Structure formats: C-alpha cells, structure tokens
C-alpha cells in the first residue's frame with residue numbers, strides 16, 4: 001500500500017483493479033448459495049474483516065503474497081455492498097441471488113458516477129480552453145487592428161465589425177484598442193444560455209473597456225501569457241503572474257444594476273436617492289431586483305422608469321445589459337450580487353452599509369464623487385476568483401442527472417449539519433489522495449473567502465489576488481491537521497465514503513444547503529468567471545486596510561524605548 005494512503009482508499013484501488021468478481025455475479029451459471037446470515041451477523045463479519053484487512057494492509061505479509069490481501073479485500077467489499085443493499089431494501093431479503101445482484105448494481109452505479117465526475121471535470125476544462133481560445137482570437141483581431149493605425153473611429157468600427165463577423169464564436173460588434181484586453185471579448189463572449197439578441201428588453205450596447213496590468217496602464221498594459229521564459233536553457237521569471245489591474249472605459253457606461261441589502265431603511269433611502277441622481281444627472285439606465293423595483297414604486301412613481309427582470313432566463317442575460325453593478329450593504333450583499341451571475345460578472349462598486357465590509361471599500365456618504373470617478377475614468381480592480389462546485393450524486397442514474405454547478409465567491413463548506421457524528425470525508429486533489437477529514441467538516445475557500453469562515457477555522461489570510469484554493473478543516477479530531485493552500489489550477493474532489501456514519505451537508509457562501517449521502521461527491525475547481533470588484537485605492541491597500549480596520553489585525557501597544565540609563 002502506498003505510504004500515507006488510508007487502508008480503505010487502498011481497498012478501493014484494489015477493488016477497482018478486480019472487477020471480475022462483481023461481473024461474475026451477472027453470469028447465469030450455478031451460484032453456490034451460502035446459508036443466509038442475519039443482518040447483525042453481516043455487520044459483525046464486515047467489521048471483523050475490516051480489522052483484519054487493516055492489520056494486513058498496514059503490516060506487509062511476510063511471504064509478500066498479495067492474494068491474501070486481495071481476497072480479503074474483495075470479500076469485505078462484497079459483504080459491505082450486500083450489507084448496504086440489505087440496509088436500503090424495503091424487502092428484508094437475505095436471498096443470495098439478490099445480494100449478488102445488488103453487488104453488480106453497485107459496480108454499475110460506481111462506473112456511472114465515475115463517468116459523471118469525468119464529465120463535470122471535462123466541462124470545466126472545456127470552458128477554460130474556450131476562454132483561452134477566445135482570448136487568443138481577440139489578440140489576433142487586435143494585431144489586425146494595429147495595421148489600421150491611421151483609421152478614423154468609424155473605419156475602426158467597421159473593421160471591428162467585419163473582423164467580428166469573421167469569427168462565428170463572437171456575437172459582439174465593435175471593440176478593440178492596441179493593448180490590453182477588450183471587454184467585448186472578455187465579458188460578453190461566454191454567454192450562458194440563449195442568444196442575447198433574443199432578449200426583448202435590451203438596453204442598447206454595453207460599454208466597452210480595456211483591462212491593463214501594471215501601475216502604468218499605457219506602458220505596461222499588455223497581458224502577458226508567458227510568465228516564464230527558458231531562452232538558452234535558463235529559466236527566468238519573465239513576468240509576475242499578477243499585477244494591479246486597471247479598468248479603463250473605452251465607451252461610456254450606460255447601465256447600472258443596483259443590488260441592495262433587504263430590511264434596511266437607510267439602504268432603501270440611499271438607493272432611491274442614488275437612482276434619482278444617476279438617472280437625472282448622469283443619464284444612466286438603472287436595473288434593480290424585482291422586489292426593489294416594487295419597493296421603489298411604492299415610494300415614488302418617478303421610479304417607474306427603473307428596469308427589472310421577470311424570470312431566470314432574463315437573469316441569465318443580465319451580464320449582456322449591465323455595465324456596472326452597485327451594491328449597498330455588507331459583504332453578504334456582494335456575495336448575493338455575485339450569485340446572480342452564473343457566467344461573466346460586470347465590475348462591482350461596493351458601498352459599505354454593513355458592519356464589517358471586507359469587500360465593500362466605498363464610503364456611501366461620498367457616493368457622488370465615487371461614482372463620478374468610476375464612471376469617468378480608469379480605476380483599479382481586484383479580480384476575485386470564484387469556485388465552481390458540482391455535486392455528483394451516487395444515486396444519479398446517468399450523467400444527465402448531474403446537478404447545475406454552483407459558483408461561490410467565498411467558500412463551499414462541507415459539514416456535519418445537525419448530525420452528531422464526526423464528518424468523514426475523503427479528499428482528492430486531481431488524481432492524488434489528499435487526506436481523510438474526520439471532524440466537524442471542511443472549508444474549500446477562495447482567497448477572497450480566506451478572511452471569512454476559513455479564518456475563523458484557523459486558515460491563513462490570503463491577499464485576494466493570490467491564485468490559490470484554501471483547504472481548511474473545521475475542528476479536525478487530530479493533532480496534526482494544519483490548513484493547506486493549493487494552487488488555483490487543481491480540481492478537488494470531496495467524497496462521502498460509503499462507510500461514513502452519517503450524511504454530510506454542503507453550503508455555498510453560507511447559503512443553499514445540500515445534503516450529501518454516502519457515495520455522493522463534490523467537485524470544485526476555479527471558475528473561468530471571476531468577480532471584478534472596484535478598489536478604492538488598489539487591491540493591496542484595500543486588503544491591508546480591511547484587515548487592519550475590520551479585524552484589528554496585530555493590534556498591540558507599541559513598546560517604548562528604555563527610559564533609564566543602561
């Protein structure tokens with residue numbers, strides 16, 4: 001058994017290398033019928049043999065015979081599967097044929113689950129490749145545009161339209177500059193759902209913008225794809241992976257979506273005031289959530305020009321209409337705003353109207369100046385990664401039963417819910433076994449979420465621009481389980497094993513709890529659609545200010561110099 005791998009993980013590997021014993025049970029030939037054991041004796045036998053197996057697996061046998069291990073493993077597996085079947089079936093049958101049939105069904109179910117998991121991982125990878133391909137196409141188009149340096153704006157527009165028509169994947173007309181990445185490629189090409197043109201409530205074209213990396217957007221503005229060079233055999237870091245990112249509008253933003261915290265009078269009053277100001281002084285179209293639209297209308301009939309949406313299909317198309325999101329509330333409101341977007345997210349300007357406000361740097365009293373600056377000029381953004389989470393059900397009959405992915409900005413938590421048993425979770429990173437979690441649960445967090453629940457569970461605080469995934473146990477029942485930070489490109493699989501004593505519960509940014517039964521799994525990877533949040537100063541200054549002011553990080557009275565002679 002490989003070092004560090006738990007006995008049951010090894011057991012599974014041995015089992016999957018030996019499909020024949022299960023397949024044999026489909027063979028209609030004569031089957032020896034053993035005396036039917038009672039379910040109690042089955043339990044005893046299973047646990048006895050597990051102890052046996054653990055002993056054999058952890059102390060390699062002296063004659064080195066692998067067959068001892070395999071036959072014990074396969075017999076344990078068969079009996080465990082039969083026990084699970086017997087526990088599930090309403091008919092308390094002990095018929096050997098049924099037992100063997102249930103084993104075969106388990107094998108099939110496992111194969112289907114593997115297919116579904118494979119599909120989920122492949123979908124995530126395909127989305128990432130599509131994004132890379134679109135970015136490459138955008139670069140090619142930009143280099144064609146360079147050849148037209150002396151064109152007028154109209155010529156450029158026509159050329160951009162021609163070039164965009166050449167590319168069937170792109171549905172946008174217009175865009176482009178000589179450097180950076182244009183919003184039409186970045187934010188509008190990954191349209192989840194139907195064609196944006198089919199929407200009858202379109203508000204005209206979205207404002208285009210350019211993203212540039214580095215402090216001086218004009219000089220260092222190119223997004224470098226190759227971070228490492230190895231010319232002449234010397235490996236050199238050519239570019240830092242991430243720099244401060246600037247967003248510069250190339251055309252005027254026209255549409256703002258307001259997302260507001262419910263049940264707050266101060267938020268309601270400020271929202272109405274800001275909407276009036278944006279429409280009256282800035283000629284901006286305003287979108288609000290359906291419940292806010294009703295609330296605004298009861299306050300003032302002037303607000304009947306505010307737009308909203310009616311159904312999920314229209315929510316899916318929001319990102320094609322909205323140039324900017326304004327949130328009024330605390331961090332929970334930013335999480336809520338992000339959750340409305342299952343694909344690309346427009347830039348978010350978050351005004352602080354909550355208690356902590358890690359992700360809400362803008363002071364609401366100065367909303368006029370803040371919005372003036374954001375609408376006019378270029379501003380720093382933090383590109384906050386989200387995690388894409390798929391729940392894969394063991395009971396799913398086919399891959400079509402895979403549930404919709406859920407995107408989280410902070411974290412997904414797998415815990416014991418109301419169960420009093422320890423959570424028992426097997427964790428894998430790509431194809432490597434990571435560990436078994438035995439405790440209250442596990443937090444898989446983004447770096448933005450590192451200052452939320454993960455911090456409370458002992459995880460490190462991580463700058464939101466660091467590309468990583470946090471792996472933080474909750475109250476592990478072990479002395480040596482320290483939190484981990486993994487690179488952002490990995491895919492994590494959290495499996496509730498069949499022999500878990502209870503169910504586990506997954507919750508997403510503290511919401512939408514889903515029960516995970518033994519055999520179910522959760523797959524997480526970084527989503528291709530981050531949340532761009534506007535910074536008050538820049539990403540690092542804002543982060544440090546939050547941990548100082550919000551959490552009073554490392555606050556201590558300064559020690560004085562000696563006040564006597566030495």
Ligand SMILES: NC(=O)c1ccc[n+]([C@@H]2O[C@H](COP(=O)([O-])OP(=O)(O)OC[C@H]3O[C@@H](n4cnc5c(N)ncnc54)[C@H](O)[C@@H]3O)[C@@H](O)[C@H]2O)c1
Pocket residue numbers: 330331332333335354355356357358359410411448449450451452453454456508509510
């Ligand atoms: N023990 C804990 O600390 C604990 C327990 C449950 C949930 N949470 C957090 O609450 C989040 C949901 O937030 P909510 O506002 O909807 O619930 P909520 O209203 O219960 O507020 C939770 C608190 O967490 C803060 N918070 C949220 N995201 C943060 C972030 N990225 N950095 C720093 N602080 C942050 C909020 O400002 C708020 O004070 C979850 O995603 C989870 O991270 C924390």
Ligand SMILES: Nc1ncnc2c1ncn2[C@@H]1O[C@H](COP(=O)(O)OP(=O)(O)OP(=O)(O)O)[C@@H](O)[C@H]1O
Pocket residue numbers: 259260261262289329330331332333334335336353354355356357
């Ligand atoms: N537009 C919305 N619709 C429904 N629920 C929302 C909306 N905006 C925020 N919420 C929910 O309301 C709750 C409180 O919001 P928020 O965290 O922003 O305010 P707060 O608790 O006063 O601030 P803080 O989180 O800083 O303490 C959160 O659970 C959040 O998910």
